Amino acid sequence: MSRQRDDYEKSWWYRFRKWVDGEMDLLDEGMEIRVPDEMLAAMDGEGQDAARHPAENKEHTFSYDGRGIRYFRRFYQVMSVLLCLSIIFVLLWTVAYLPAFGNAGNPDNNEVSARYIERGLQETGAVNIVTGMILDYRAFDTFGESCVLFIASCCVLVLLRIDAADGNEQARKRLEEANDRLFEPKNDVILQKCACVLVPLILVFGIYIVLNGHLSPGGGFSGGAVLGSGLILYLNAFGFGKTERFFTEKVYRRLTLSALTFYCLAKSYSFFTGANHMESGIPLGMPGRILSSGLILPLNICVGLVVACTMYAFYALFRKGGM
Amino acid sequence: MDTPLFVNMEETVSIILFGIGFTMLMLHRNLIKKILGMNIMDTAVYLFLAVKGYINGRMVPIVTNQIQDASAYINPVPSGLVLTGIVVSVSTTALMLALTIRLYERYGSLDLDEILMRAKEEERT
Numbered sequence: 001m002s003r004q005r006d007d008y009e010k011s012w013w014y015r016f017r018k019w020v021d022g023e024m025d026l027l028d029e030g031m032e033i034r035v036p037d038e039m040l041a042a043m044d045g046e047g048q049d050a051a052r053h054p055a056e057n058k059e060h061t062f063s064y065d066g067r068g069i070r071y072f073r074r075f076y077q078v079m080s081v082l083l084c085l086s087i088i089f090v091l092l093w094t095v096a097y098l099p100a101f102g103n104a105g106n107p108d109n110n111e112v113s114a115r116y117i118e119r120g121l122q123e124t125g126a127v128n129i130v131t132g133m134i135l136d137y138r139a140f141d142t143f144g145e146s147c148v149l150f151i152a153s154c155c156v157l158v159l160l161r162i163d164a165a166d167g168n169e170q171a172r173k174r175l176e177e178a179n180d181r182l183f184e185p186k187n188d189v190i191l192q193k194c195a196c197v198l199v200p201l202i203l204v205f206g207i208y209i210v211l212n213g214h215l216s217p218g219g220g221f222s223g224g225a226v227l228g229s230g231l232i233l234y235l236n237a238f239g240f241g242k243t244e245r246f247f248t249e250k251v252y253r254r255l256t257l258s259a260l261t262f263y264c265l266a267k268s269y270s271f272f273t274g275a276n277h278m279e280s281g282i283p284l285g286m287p288g289r290i291l292s293s294g295l296i297l298p299l300n301i302c303v304g305l306v307v308a309c310t311m312y313a314f315y316a317l318f319r320k321g322g323m
Numbered sequence: 324m325d326t327p328l329f330v331n332m333e334e335t336v337s338i339i340l341f342g343i344g345f346t347m348l349m350l351h352r353n354l355i356k357k358i359l360g361m362n363i364m365d366t367a368v369y370l371f372l373a374v375k376g377y378i379n380g381r382m383v384p385i386v387t388n389q390i391q392d393a394s395a396y397i398n399p400v401p402s403g404l405v406l407t408g409i410v411v412s413v414s415t416t417a418l419m420l421a422l423t424i425r426l427y428e429r430y431g432s433l434d435l436d437e438i439l440m441r442a443k444e445e446e447r448t
Binding site for chain 2: 081112118
């Protein structure tokens, strides 16, 4: 049995535990910028006192451009440059021992990728092996990615949303005017004419990328980003009044949620039947056709919807704090 | 010309990019520039991963002419990993920018030191 220490409250372990529990800040004094000793000696008694106990002595805090802070900054910069250089050096040293670039015998070209290439077309029906990999073999990974996007847009919504119920109507209106970039030209003719031509093209191109994800480079993520940028261009040219007719917060919520739910259920079904050696009943179709490769096309559409909505939501939230 | 660093030139470049990003993250006090540095680091990681999947003289992993030999295509796994990385980096960047906006609204500054000073002062009073 260990001897009970009477100075337990001063021990490192106790302080560490308190800090983990959040009752105490271990770095409370440590975060204060330390003043070098020779500077302390150069100061008069009163200033010295203030430097040692800045938290207790309100009227003797350091000014922002004090000499101590400047010294500290110089020291910090030198140390961080040294740290960065040493990190680069260590990593470059590692690179020197890595296998040669582009060599087929490298250890990362193992049986996993060989299997994906040799059997991918038969098992997933996708001509594009990368799409077959990320939306069939590793579909739950992609589901996690879509959820990361969704959660990020939720967090941005929480952080940046301006609530209409909060505060009076006039303040909100003023805030909105300020956020909507009052000094930029509204109803810019050049932008609107260009958008008239470009937005349909961009949207069609985005839809093409999404739908051809299993046949050619592309897929839900890149196509969704293109769709989102088309929407953002439309918003910039014609303002929030036009986009709010078809894209509001409610639409965003419903689209994203239904896309994620469909993705989750469809892939759960296909994994369940696959793991139990049952027939899933999803036809793989002729490789190379648009309507082929089973679930990959609907899943690509789901991912594309989530990405497009999230891109647009990010832009709208950053610009005016709402959709 | 045969030194390992030169043979692995792409990896070397990605490490140097990573270092540039990390230095920006450490040295700049402006929060926006810190986020830029973080994005440069992300890009370096994508470059590294994409380089790892490349094999000399092979095709992109899209089945053409019914060739299904593993020795005909490059490695598809790192491409998928890069895709994951890009999505996560977009999400984290948006989150960091939103937090920066809130900090700016609260303290009226993008300088990290100044924000810390003001937060400390507010805590005292």
